[in-house]
Amino acid sequence: MPTPNGRYPRSHSTFSWPFRRTDTAVAIVYLSNMLRSVAARRLLTHFVSPGRSAAAPALRRLSTPASPQPNQPHTSSEQLQGEHPNPTHGASASSRATGEDGEPHLRRGGAGPRARGDYEEEQARVLRAAVPHVVRFGWSESALIAGARDVGLSPSIVGSFPRKEAALVEFFMDDCLQRLIDRIDSGEELKDLILSDRLSKLIRIRLEMQAPYISKWPQALSIQAQPVNLPTSFKQRALLVDEIWHAAGDTGSDIDWYVKRTVLGDFRDTWKFLGHRIKDAFDLQKTVKEAAYLAEAVAAGMGNSVQGAMRRLFQG
Amino acid sequence: MNDMMSAGLHRLWKDRLVSKLHPFPGMKHLDVAGGTGDVAFRVLESINSVSRRAIQDGLAETEEETQIYICDINPNMLNVGKKRAIERGLGENHCLHWIEGDAEALSFEDGSMDGYTIAFGIRNVTHVEEALAEAYRVLKRGGRFLCLELSHVELPIFKQLYDYYSFSVIPAMGELVAGDRESYQYLVESIRRFPNQEAFARMIVDTGFEKIEYENLVGGVVAIHSGLKL
Numbered sequence: 001m002p003t004p005n006g007r008y009p010r011s012h013s014t015f016s017w018p019f020r021r022t023d024t025a026v027a028i029v030y031l032s033n034m035l036r037s038v039a040a041r042r043l044l045t046h047f048v049s050p051g052r053s054a055a056a057p058a059l060r061r062l063s064t065p066a067s068p069q070p071n072q073p074h075t076s077s078e079q080l081q082g083e084h085p086n087p088t089h090g091a092s093a094s095s096r097a098t099g100e101d102g103e104p105h106l107r108r109g110g111a112g113p114r115a116r117g118d119y120e121e122e123q124a125r126v127l128r129a130a131v132p133h134v135v136r137f138g139w140s141e142s143a144l145i146a147g148a149r150d151v152g153l154s155p156s157i158v159g160s161f162p163r164k165e166a167a168l169v170e171f172f173m174d175d176c177l178q179r180l181i182d183r184i185d186s187g188e189e190l191k192d193l194i195l196s197d198r199l200s201k202l203i204r205i206r207l208e209m210q211a212p213y214i215s216k217w218p219q220a221l222s223i224q225a226q227p228v229n230l231p232t233s234f235k236q237r238a239l240l241v242d243e244i245w246h247a248a249g250d251t252g253s254d255i256d257w258y259v260k261r262t263v264l265g266d267f268r269d270t271w272k273f274l275g276h277r278i279k280d281a282f283d284l285q286k287t288v289k290e291a292a293y294l295a296e297a298v299a300a301g302m303g304n305s306v307q308g309a310m311r312r313l314f315q316g
Numbered sequence: 317m318n319d320m321m322s323a324g325l326h327r328l329w330k331d332r333l334v335s336k337l338h339p340f341p342g343m344k345h346l347d348v349a350g351g352t353g354d355v356a357f358r359v360l361e362s363i364n365s366v367s368r369r370a371i372q373d374g375l376a377e378t379e380e381e382t383q384i385y386i387c388d389i390n391p392n393m394l395n396v397g398k399k400r401a402i403e404r405g406l407g408e409n410h411c412l413h414w415i416e417g418d419a420e421a422l423s424f425e426d427g428s429m430d431g432y433t434i435a436f437g438i439r440n441v442t443h444v445e446e447a448l449a450e451a452y453r454v455l456k457r458g459g460r461f462l463c464l465e466l467s468h469v470e471l472p473i474f475k476q477l478y479d480y481y482s483f484s485v486i487p488a489m490g491e492l493v494a495g496d497r498e499s500y501q502y503l504v505e506s507i508r509r510f511p512n513q514e515a516f517a518r519m520i521v522d523t524g525f526e527k528i529e530y531e532n533l534v535g536g537v538v539a540i541h542s543g544l545k546l
Contacts, residue, residue, distance in 0.1 A: 118546055119527050122458070145340055153458030154430045159338030160460060160527060160544050 127171040349437020351393025420446040467539035468512040
């Protein structure tokens with residue numbers, strides 16, 4: 001259950017979960033591939049994105065919110081109900097039911113003051129409660145049903161979630177991102193590391209959040225890879241990478257080597273692997289630079305020889 | 317007659333209703349005005365298929381037993397339903413309960429149902445608001461209300477075709493097949509008299525439900541309204 005400040009508590013007990021190298025390796029390669037492409041971008045644009053505003057970033061939830069923008073006159077009094085941090089992004093917000101007609105029409109409901117944000121709150125509560133069940137049931141409706149029961153709601157509510165399992169995965173991703181942001185903001189340990197180490201650290205923090213669910217991770221990835229879910233997954237990943245780069249470029253506070261405090265155990269090899277991949281990403285940057293120089297040299301050389309040939313031609 | 321009038325589509329519509337409901341094992345479901353059992357059987361089948369999968373996954377979360385209540389004001393319809401259950405081999409099934417009752421005054425306790433469906437029944441209820449209020453009362457928090465009903469068509473050309481079909485073909489069919497033109501004339505008129513999709517959705521909102529949606533099937537000939545109790 002979430003702690004009073006809304007944070008999801010980490011369960012260290014699950015570190016005894018058998019270490020699955022392949023799954024983590026997939027995750028790391030995936031992330032470092034992303035970094036590679038980002039590194040390439042940096043090479044081209046020559047700048048590290050400062051991006052964020054100084055104020056504490058409010059997490060933009062990308063997991064599908066259930067509410068559309070209502071425009072019915074009689075609910076206008078309820079429209080002013082409180083800020084909701086759920087703007088609707090690319091991923092479709094309304095339930096796309098597919099009848100022969102296929103056009104769902106939505107209407108915010110509710111008699112009384114709790115109308116507006118209520119559904120999303122309840123949905124978020126169910127999703128949050130469902131995450132611990134993922135270890136047992138996978139990213140599935142069963143996990144959602146168990147979550148609903150935990151929260152004291154009828155599991156029927158799961159039937160009203162658009163894109164159920166995807167919503168759960170996306171919620172988890174958003175939650176991890178928020179926790180990563182919180183960790184970064186709490187002024188941790190990043191200052192005195194060189195860039196690649198900083199990146200390793202950040203990625204490791206992020207991956208540790210996934211560690212308890214590692215056995216079901218391929219399922220999560222496959223859900224996110226479904227065409228209908230892709231827009232949201234891309235956005236979430238872009239945000240994550242952005243966040244990591246920003247934090248890596250940021251100057252943090254005291255170094256306080258988290259490694260010593262973590263139960264590393266089986267994950268040592270993972271972190272070594274991670275370090276190598278990050279270095280590869282940088283090597284690629286170097287390689288690309290070198291390749292660019294080589295190309296220039298070759299062009300120059302070629303130009304010379306062509307010029308030489310032309311001269312000889314015209315002289316000869 | 318249902319088959320003839322809807323060209324068999326009513327089966328698909330009911331399938332769609334139940335798939336929207338997303339039944340789960342251990343559910344307590346109430347189907348009102350569904351005496352012949354069409355919706356109830358579908359719910360049961362859906363749950364049984366889910367259970368089978370769940371058991372395969374090594375789960376045994378179905379300690380709570382699924383209960384499906386079929387409520388109808390007309391005992392003859394209930395009898396037809398019971399007979400059909402026997403034909404399908406569900407005669408001894410302890411999940412199905414056939415109850416005579418009025419949609420405007422249900423005999424179930426507050427907050428006792430996970431799901432409530434009413435298929436082609438709410439149009440015949442005298443006081444629709446009371447039926448909706450009763451639905452709200454018996455549902456648990458998180459429970460869903462789903463209503464499948466004939467509704468209004470607005471699409472330009474299709475509307476003319478549909479009106480022609482309704483007022484010319486259906487009463488004639490009724491006379492030929494059932495020998496009862498009047499009833500089918502009344503049927504078609506009562507569809508027009510019932511509130512349209514938006515108005516009905518507003519009524520559901522006013523009862524207290526949240527996240528009201530409706531889905532038109534066949535251009536609005538049929539609409540499924542759904543709401544959530546929070």
